[in-house]
Amino acid sequence: MRKCYFDHVATNPLDRRVFDAMTPYFMEAFGNPLSLYDLGAKAKEAIENARGQVAALINSKASEIIFTSSGAEANNFALRGIALARQHEGKHVIVSKMEHHSILNSARFLEKAGFVVTFLPVDKHGIVEPEIVKKSITKETTLISITHASSEVGTIEPIKEIGRIAKEKGIIFHTDAVAAAGNIPVDVKELGVDLLSMAAHQFYGPKGAGALYVREGLRIVPLIYGGIQENGRRAGTENVPAIVGMGKAAELAKDEMAARMEQSKKLRDKLIKGVSGIENIYLTGHPENRLPAHASFTVEFIEGEAMLLLLAAKGIYAASGSACSSKALKASPVLLSMGVSSNLAQGSIVFSLGKGSTEEDIDYLLAEFPQVIKRLREMSPYAKGWGTKGESGECIPQK
Amino acid sequence: MRKCYFDHVATNPLDRRVFDAMTPYFMEAFGNPLSLYDLGAKAKEAIENARGQVAALINSKASEIIFTSSGAEANNFALRGIALARQHEGKHVIVSKMEHHSILNSARFLEKAGFVVTFLPVDKHGIVEPEIVKKSITKETTLISITHASSEVGTIEPIKEIGRIAKEKGIIFHTDAVAAAGNIPVDVKELGVDLLSMAAHQFYGPKGAGALYVREGLRIVPLIYGGIQENGRRAGTENVPAIVGMGKAAELAKDEMAARMEQSKKLRDKLIKGVSGIENIYLTGHPENRLPAHASFTVEFIEGEAMLLLLAAKGIYAASGSACSSKALKASPVLLSMGVSSNLAQGSIVFSLGKGSTEEDIDYLLAEFPQVIKRLREMSPYAKGWGTKGESGECIPQK
Amino acid sequence: MYTAKVMDHFTNPRNVGEIPDADGIGTEGNPTCGDVMQIFIKVKDDRIIDVKFKTFGCGAAIAVSSMITELVKGKTIDEALAISKETVANELGGLPAQKMHCSNLGADALKKAIEDYRSKKK
Amino acid sequence: MYTAKVMDHFTNPRNVGEIPDADGIGTEGNPTCGDVMQIFIKVKDDRIIDVKFKTFGCGAAIAVSSMITELVKGKTIDEALAISKETVANELGGLPAQKMHCSNLGADALKKAIEDYRSKKK
Numbered sequence A, B: 001m002r003k004c005y006f007d008h009v010a011t012n013p014l015d016r017r018v019f020d021a022m023t024p025y026f027m028e029a030f031g032n033p034l035s036l037y038d039l040g041a042k043a044k045e046a047i048e049n050a051r052g053q054v055a056a057l058i059n060s061k062a063s064e065i066i067f068t069s070s071g072a073e074a075n076n077f078a079l080r081g082i083a084l085a086r087q088h089e090g091k092h093v094i095v096s097k098m099e100h101h102s103i104l105n106s107a108r109f110l111e112k113a114g115f116v117v118t119f120l121p122v123d124k125h126g127i128v129e130p131e132i133v134k135k136s137i138t139k140e141t142t143l144i145s146i147t148h149a150s151s152e153v154g155t156i157e158p159i160k161e162i163g164r165i166a167k168e169k170g171i172i173f174h175t176d177a178v179a180a181a182g183n184i185p186v187d188v189k190e191l192g193v194d195l196l197s198m199a200a201h202q203f204y205g206p207k208g209a210g211a212l213y214v215r216e217g218l219r220i221v222p223l224i225y226g227g228i229q230e231n232g233r234r235a236g237t238e239n240v241p242a243i244v245g246m247g248k249a250a251e252l253a254k255d256e257m258a259a260r261m262e263q264s265k266k267l268r269d270k271l272i273k274g275v276s277g278i279e280n281i282y283l284t285g286h287p288e289n290r291l292p293a294h295a296s297f298t299v300e301f302i303e304g305e306a307m308l309l310l311l312a313a314k315g316i317y318a319a320s321g322s323a324c325s326s327k328a329l330k331a332s333p334v335l336l337s338m339g340v341s342s343n344l345a346q347g348s349i350v351f352s353l354g355k356g357s358t359e360e361d362i363d364y365l366l367a368e369f370p371q372v373i374k375r376l377r378e379m380s381p382y383a384k385g386w387g388t389k390g391e392s393g394e395c396i397p398q399k
Numbered sequence C, D: 001m002y003t004a005k006v007m008d009h010f011t012n013p014r015n016v017g018e019i020p021d022a023d024g025i026g027t028e029g030n031p032t033c034g035d036v037m038q039i040f041i042k043v044k045d046d047r048i049i050d051v052k053f054k055t056f057g058c059g060a061a062i063a064v065s066s067m068i069t070e071l072v073k074g075k076t077i078d079e080a081l082a083i084s085k086e087t088v089a090n091e092l093g094g095l096p097a098q099k100m101h102c103s104n105l106g107a108d109a110l111k112k113a114i115e116d117y118r119s120k121k122k
């Protein structure tokens, strides 16, 4: 059976070239980068080389890159590290409703610690309006954090415009670029961001490696205290092979980005065009300003997990923002914040392509997906529509 | 030239069997454990299997293990997570002066956040006296954290006795077992600890994998917020290969522990005996209650970094607690807290053996080390002794 | 995640559909939470002689629906009423913990169908 | 970490030792911080005709000592006094940043030796 991995936003296999770059650091050049002898120096050098590669991907200085263990750690570090470092200037933080849980839940932690957090609304395409950001700024605001791109609906936010506003007002600006970095051009200078989060596994690097860009001169309170690794800003024996892998993956992503993007976009457009022919199915996220490999939909009258499982049975791997497919059993807050009704949100399905995706994969998907929808709709009590609303607001199937 | 890696407390090469266990999870079984389809399930299963292996190493339940990215993260998580979770019961935390930076600096962070921290003194062997722990407990005390074993001087602390005191007083007890777990038998039930930190690279597992044991039912505030990984207690896409590696390394450490310990101890005793013949050299740490692979000394009248470099030139890799060899340029606080004078502390040298160490390695060290000492003493203005004390307390070389 | 039995009932659900002249119809659940089950029964001599279902929901919800229709067919009303969530889950070889609560609505939908049948009979 | 030049001077230090009848002795540093350098000079016609050192300290400290003795030998007192920390570091092909401050004491010890020589001469 054909296998089509269309869940590249969830994670990616390691690129073989990245694996090859990493392997010497497991058993041979295994030293602790803090050690003074050659084995340590070699590990240290490897880390610094990777730091340069990651910096090059986002047009920063190497010294502005702090390695972390994940995108989630980078996000926690940024949000809490800056909020704490600036708490004497103010205790107001702005995030959007498009943010990943690692931002949202860090923001909620800050609320408990006495900060005020504004969760900005978004439009139907998931766009955070720069004007709304501007209006929400108060004298107390020290930090704005807006995701660069949403892994759920693919929307790319107007980071540059928001960056300009933040700069005007003298407010620190962080962007969660976990879904963007390595997949679309990300340039911290052009974007005007002060901090930016990344995760290697989002661009064929290893799991266990992330990074936070922190603009030179910016003070940040550590999340993990201890020794003097990462210039005293992030303690713990460095995960040398993973860092080396992140560097190599960043280098490859930079070199191959244009080609990867072009191919993904072509296939993605074909996918969207093909799927849009199915009845009662809607594209989610912005139609143009979206990740080039990202196609997300809501399918009316059926549920996402069931779609995922039937697709998987056909060798097609996808994601969903439905309540049942989330282990927290809640429909995607991102979809709801975009105004998608909570029953329609159950029919969420996300296809994210990768550099290995082919035209044939798309053809296969376009052949199988309509059958899956048909089967589930035949089973659905809502096949003829959501029916009337009952007292509690639920949909009553038509008799 | 013979290569003798005697710095196993710094880090370890990956065991080839661990590497083999990890490799399928980089490019083939690369799925995100949260994904619902088979690739996700396979990754999830691998993690749960590793959780069982790590639990078996310390005699806990699998559900009591939370994977982290390092020992330092586990320590930060434990200290701050429990202090915060219990802050309404009291704001006093007890640690010792033997602790690793990741505990000490987390404790200092707590001080800034309004907690009171007691840093317990130790005796000349680095032992934290249970009676002193008992006396330092106040009505406000919610947490005691004492290292299981010191990687600097090898001393094993009376954790069981301290655990009994903590239990009597109803205080949560954490031990930093990063240097102990996988190297000596560690049994959370027998020790009576509520939390325990580990790091895989300390027992031939991968860098980038650590774990925190949290006794069932104990509430802890997360350090990294986000998704529902690790039961909502530690967010971020799981580093599947590293976790699998930690599991495998734990299994091997458990199976081979007795043999590894016996071999290390024999070689270590030979090393200590041989080195003790050199003039003006002193064993640091406890003579008996020490890690079986650990031999640490202070060498009078010369400096540690210089020793390290001359040894490394002979293919012998060791560590030192001298100011110059620490990148923070401070002499080991552990040695100072044990009453070692600050000039003698500069002569610190630590040899930690591994499962690959041989009798010949020790013979080689015993042949080379005295020559290194001799060379450096010949260069030292203190060759005849520390001389008289000047006004500022420094030593004035004898004319 | 799911047992082989669940996957079997999910991918090859039994008794899908509606009974146009059903004696009782029961609906349980809410699409905003993810799962809705609708059960149609045909009753003769106090015995369920036909049963069909329609379900909006996840794999577990569909498998539960399929399983309960199998369990109930040919049973008396009282026997049918004795079927609990646990019975269904056990027959499926177990359900993931988080699915027990929200996707295991078959027994409730069945009860509602029986109530509907009884209220109409009066 | 260290340049090849540093490693060369560290592993093969020049002019190690004492000058029993030195004209000037200078000591700089503190063993509690890690580095102490002691420099012995022999002066003739305002020129340093012999120089030796003893050093307690790290690789950088030993290399610095060795390098400065090489630099200074044969120089006039004034030329010797013109040697700065930077001169020594540059001659060694650079020193790690954190070593510049605490291990680069050669120029200071030399100055003290010259002071000692001058005070004795008076």
Ligand SMILES: Cc1ncc(COP(=O)(O)O)c(C=O)c1O
Pocket (backbone or CB within 6 Å): A235, A236, A237, B009, B010, B070, B071, B072, B073, B075, B100, B102, B147, B149, B150, B151, B176, B177, B178, B179, B199, B201
């Ligand atoms: C006793 C002790 N605790 C904590 C740590 C920190 O572990 P890691 O560097 O793996 O984060 C170490 C590191 O060697 C250690 O020896």
Ligand SMILES: Cc1ncc(COP(=O)(O)O)c(C=O)c1O
Pocket (backbone or CB within 6 Å): A009, A010, A070, A071, A072, A073, A075, A100, A102, A147, A149, A150, A151, A176, A177, A178, A179, A199, A201, B235, B236, B237, B238
């Ligand atoms: C937008 C965004 N931010 C943050 C994260 C968290 O990254 P990680 O799971 O690698 O920690 C993700 C994960 O996919 C993401 O998509």
